[in-house]
Amino acid sequence: MAPAQITHIESALAGVSEQRVRRLASHYACADAEFVDALVAMATDRTHGWWEEYRGLLPTPFLDLSELEHHARYLRHVAILYVPGLLQTEEYSRAVFSARLPELTAEELELRIRHRKERQRFAIPYEAVIHEAALRIRVSDRAASRAQLKRLLEVSDADHISVRVIPFDQDDFPRASGTMTYVGGPLSKLDTVVRDALHGTVFIDSEAQLNTYRTSFRKVEEASLDPEKSRDFIRRLAKEL
Structure with missing residues (x-):
């Protein structure tokens, strides 16, 4: 060649x-x-994936992430400051994207929201571990926060979605090192970790680094409440609003 x-x-x-x-x-x-x-x-x-309609309209990492998720066997997410995108309400997503710098145009904002809603049509096993901070931070107003908590309770009823919470007073929080998305590939060798950085989205796929993130997720999971206790926790937060 x-x-x-x-x-x-x-x-x-x-x-x-x-x-x-x-x-x-x-x-x-x-x-x-x-x-x-x-x-x-x-x-x-x-396969001509649904994300191709956004080519040239959204940054390439948006399309890469969509394709990764489409071919994944399972997804795992650790969220510290924001509710994971796949579980966000439209109003929550709008508030998050609106706060982005540099500011987005109205067209760019609507494209990102529509793309995120498309990504939410997944049916593979998904486990989200969310810190209490992300549940309490109001990206918009009180009503939007309440609606977002209600949304988490609704989606966690699905058989393929598990939501776990790390409360502020939970021991071993230092093990929760930061936000990440772990995408399970067709084989473990083809797994990918996705992290957002100041300079953009980073895709990590080296075996040594993947092993580190596998261990990290296991420790984060150990520091979280089980799904049923997490649902009770979210209900209590919603009542406080």
Whole structure:
């Protein structure tokens, strides 16, 4: 292959065939057949996802995240300051996006809200661990906060969604190191961690780092209330508003 061909494949400007994936795997002495098969399935999937309608309208990381979630086996989220996007009401999302700097135009704001609502149509196992701070911070007004708590109670009734809370007075909070989304791939080798940073969205997929985040999520989970106690906690907060 010419260097330009490889560059186009790595930049997602050109597709790659099953034969070429298998030849490359052989060339690099990859003997993990299950892993190679998963790569072939990814490389030859020509599905035109719903997120493609936003190409050129939203930043690329929005589309990458949508595609990751579409192909995921499960999702896990740790939220410290904001309710996870997949569980937000429209009003909550609007308030969060409206506070963004630099400010968004009205069109950009509506595109982000519509895209987020599309992402919320998922049916795979999803576990969210939310700190009490995120439940108490009012991104808008009291009514919006109350509606958001009600929304969390509603979605946590679904069989595929689990919501857990870390109260302020819970021990071992230092283990909850920060916000992250853990996306379970077709194989554990293809898992991805998504983190928001000041310079943009970061996608992490190296095995060493993934192991660190797996351990981190397990410890965060241990520091949280179980789902039923979390629902009771959210109900008490809603009554306070």
